[in-house]
Amino acid sequence: MDNKLGSLLKVPTSKKSMAETLLRYLVITLFAFTVFGLVLFIAGKNPIRAYADTFTSIFGSFYGFSELWVQMIPIMLTAVAVALPSKMNLINVGGEGQLFMGGWLATWAALTFQGLPKVIFIPVLMLFGFLGGALWAAIPGLLKAKKLVNETISTLLLNFIAPLIISLSVFGPWRSVESAAYPQTPAFVDAARLPTIPGTRIHLGFIFA
Template structure:
């Protein structure tokens, strides 16, 4: 008996969807077993998971607040990934965006609100884009590995904020507690239809990035570089400039997330500003096939999962770790299902011992 894997040349859309849905069902089933083991009814837990994410206006708002940074970061990452530039540095780019925005918020709070907020958005973008351009420059100039450089720069950014939080930017009014002062009213994002205005920015970016990637010259060039650098050179695309531009945008968009989180959600800067969004967004960007509209859907579902599981945590007394396990199992199955869309398992039952004469 022999096992072997056969690569499937092309999988139809229908089959891909089927595999995807099957993976989610299997994940729910497996998690169900685990929930039963904990002594709860899986169906009830699942229903209240949905309830926790979408059951009331407040809950929907909370889900969306969690979805906004995921959407925007995924968009930023998608631009880099389209170029096959593996930007793992969204964490750092968000952090540096938040840093620049916070610098403006803390020092120029006397400016009129619209002016200050616009400056902060610009600052967020620039902070993130600088953190994006650095690895792009190294990669385009000397061919360094962007995965490692972007990843390492996350820690540089994080340690910088920790230094500020425990040192020069520590709030003297916080009685020795290591915390950066809260933003003044002027530096806080206004609400629109009950939600901080970040969702409008997200919507605007979804449309802009879609147009940029599919219809603009630069977007086309980025896609060509992602497919083949040699073809890009052959076609007269300026590789260096385009790589740097793509990472300027990718990092800048991630930097905006830092500004939005600091000004719209946390109302200050802290070392926990990203909440791990920079890493989660890699997954959502990938699951969304780097397409803006799918990214929106995947990000909202992801945020719902996070929001819903924090609800079942309190409702059923399931520990936080178990709730995270649930997220992990779903992710595992969905990401793993990709394998079955690409390969087929063949089992060969025939024996080895048959002699030549028997067959002929």
């Protein structure tokens, strides 16, 4: 059973046909939907109704479909943090925390260097975003190199620390005086914002994803 499942999840090589590759991903997707459907059923929910509402909200309108891409962009970028270490036989389950800390450091830069022109500001923010995620990933890397903590454990635990740092910043020094009801940072200047596709919130970050 384990051998069959491992063969199913094995990354396809160039020798595999397109049909076999598509079939493999289709089976994996259906398996995931089935398992989650069972979880919903056990919880007393109707999985068919839940899936129907989900697909209707996403594909039933242009806005819903565009918002799908907005949510997908950071997830696809974070997937790189998992894919690259796996090529070196390392396990990184800290993509969430690294995404948070990349955004945290980029936010600091956006609030600090507000006078920069857009052509410089965007690359600077990208650099700080990369740096924040890399420094956060360097912590388990250092612990692994010193043979102190396994990278699976350290990357997982750091996922719980990163949101606390962000909450501390948003509820503390970064809190906007104009948002008393809902804590958030001051709005970024226009030069710190990526261009978006007209009529949507999809920004040009999808090019990098």
